[in-house]
Amino acid sequence: MSHSLPDLSQALLQAATRAGADSADVLARQGTSVSIDVRGGTLEQAERSEGFEIGLRVLIGKRQACVSGSDARGEGLAMMAERAVAMAREAPEDQWIGLAEPEQLATRRDAAGLEMYDPAGEPSPEAMKEAAIRTEEVALAQKGISQVSTASAAYGESEVYLAASNGFEGGYRRSSHSLACVAIAGTGAAMERDHDSDFRIFASDMRSAEEIGERAARRAVERMGATAPKTGTYPVLFDERVAASLIGHLLSAANGMAVARGSSFLRNALGETVLPEGLSLTEDPLRPRGTSSRPFDAEGLQTAPRDIVRDGVLTGWTVDLATARKLGVSPSANAARGLTSPPSPTNWNIELTPGSASQAELISQMGTGLLVTSMIGSTINPDTGDYSRGASGFWIENGQIARPVNECTIAGNLRDMLGRIIPANDARPWASMRVPSLLVEGMTLAGN
The missing domain is CATH 3.30.2290.10 (PmbA/TldD superfamily)
Structure with missing residues (x-):
């Protein structure tokens, strides 16, 4: 009815x-x-x-x-x-x-x-x-x-x-x-x-x-016969399917609730460089056919496109009204709420500046390293940005995919990792998070 x-x-x-x-x-x-x-x-x-x-x-x-x-x-x-x-x-x-x-x-x-x-x-x-x-x-x-x-x-x-x-x-x-x-x-x-x-x-x-x-x-089929890779320090390429999770950690750290609690590794980074120069992270809640689009937020504020990171620099927090008042900033029209919960800040329709290279070209530049296509579990310290996740994917040798790998752990610090990402140009244009494959040099990999 x-x-x-x-x-x-x-x-x-x-x-x-x-x-x-x-x-x-x-x-x-x-x-x-x-x-x-x-x-x-x-x-x-x-x-x-x-x-x-x-x-x-x-x-x-x-x-x-x-x-x-x-x-x-x-x-x-x-x-x-x-x-x-x-x-x-x-x-x-x-x-x-x-x-x-x-x-x-x-x-x-x-x-x-x-x-x-x-x-x-x-x-x-x-x-x-x-x-x-x-x-x-x-x-x-x-x-x-x-x-x-x-x-x-x-x-x-x-x-x-x-x-x-x-x-x-x-x-x-x-x-x-x-x-x-x-x-x-x-x-x-x-x-x-x-x-x-x-x-x-x-x-x-x-x-x-x-x-x-x-x-x-x-x-x-491509995953059959997977083995653990060698332990060491290698470049890691996050496939487009999982790369959005890295940007998700940045968004979580730029969320006003985490900042207000003091549990964000970016809590003192407003106005500082958090991505490589030339990269911006934008939000567009008014994107036509966007799966996270909305004309107004859960507090009745007008949504509008905005930069979260502009040319590598963190420009603002994601806040609802209460969080904005607590932090002394202007509201960003990012309130979401459930039927039994008060408003809280969240993001809609995110896009990272794409690179000029394809994923295949980044693979050829890697030499020896890991292409990650799936991840399980996580140990993320929101205060420090220390990062550790189980991963599987493909081992790269001489710039080419050599074999499938699994049962390994990749680790680093998110502030350092985000500061040196190299994006490909393969983001899905229809995705709510338009994030391409991301290459991160010098990550710790624990295998056999």
Whole structure:
């Protein structure tokens, strides 16, 4: 059953005021999700869900509380409001919390022009099943593949609406299509697995089932016979599939909450060089068809493109309103929130300046080293940036891929690593994080 999110949001705000809240905001969401899994050419599992949820945050002075529910009846909304107000009265004070001032609010209240919703609508279960089956068939047809553990298709659509007692009201719709395959090569203890997938807003942008199945199978076969590399200090090339994790560590360290807690290796680095000269890290929440695009943040502030790092220099923190007040900086319109949690800062649609060389050209420049295609586990010290992760991929000798490797650990310090990255030019233009393969010289590698 579809609900009028604007009407329900206003009704819940009014209930919060009657219950004694000084101010409040409401996040309402409803949507549909469908998933199809196949195995052996037949349907293994099909799931469909439709749901409605609404979350309320109330503020009483400098105290706040959040509750959520799925009861759209008037009495259900009243009970939510009363419960939230009772909780807020017992909550600890936080001098930094508060809604946005009216002059801070976004004038844009919808997602027009951002292409966040596919008007083609929900695909048929038959079409999704056929795509998953075709992905599995193509993977199994590749030499060396013994089985496909996952072949799945999924679709989701949602409507989100935000309303607050400061006068903000706005909403948008979002859709997603995905297709994934996990292939296994070999048998017994010699088995290796790898995957490929695609995730888009528009079905017409999706890569073909044949391409996804073939790539998952090829990656799995290429991993067969992997051995541990030698221990030493070598250049490490992070494949495009995993390179975004390095930039993710930089984003985490530039997050205002980590800075405010003092648990960031970049806490004193504002205005300092954190990437090589010439490299910038930009955020664009208004990118058309971007999977993390949004016209306004979870506090009703207008989102806009910005530089996090410009020409190698860290230019600002990622903050919500409360964190901005605590750090004494301007808000960056990066607030996100769940239905049962207050706002917190996060990033949308990140892009790192690409390099001029292809991944193959960087490999040829490496001499001897490691190409990392997957990682497991992590030991990251957020205070110092000390970095250690399990890795697997391919050993490079004389500038060429020599053999697959696994069971090794790569280590370094993130501040040093980020300061000497060399980017390739292979970032996926549709990804929410456009980060190409990254070469880091002189990392410690522990193998055999």
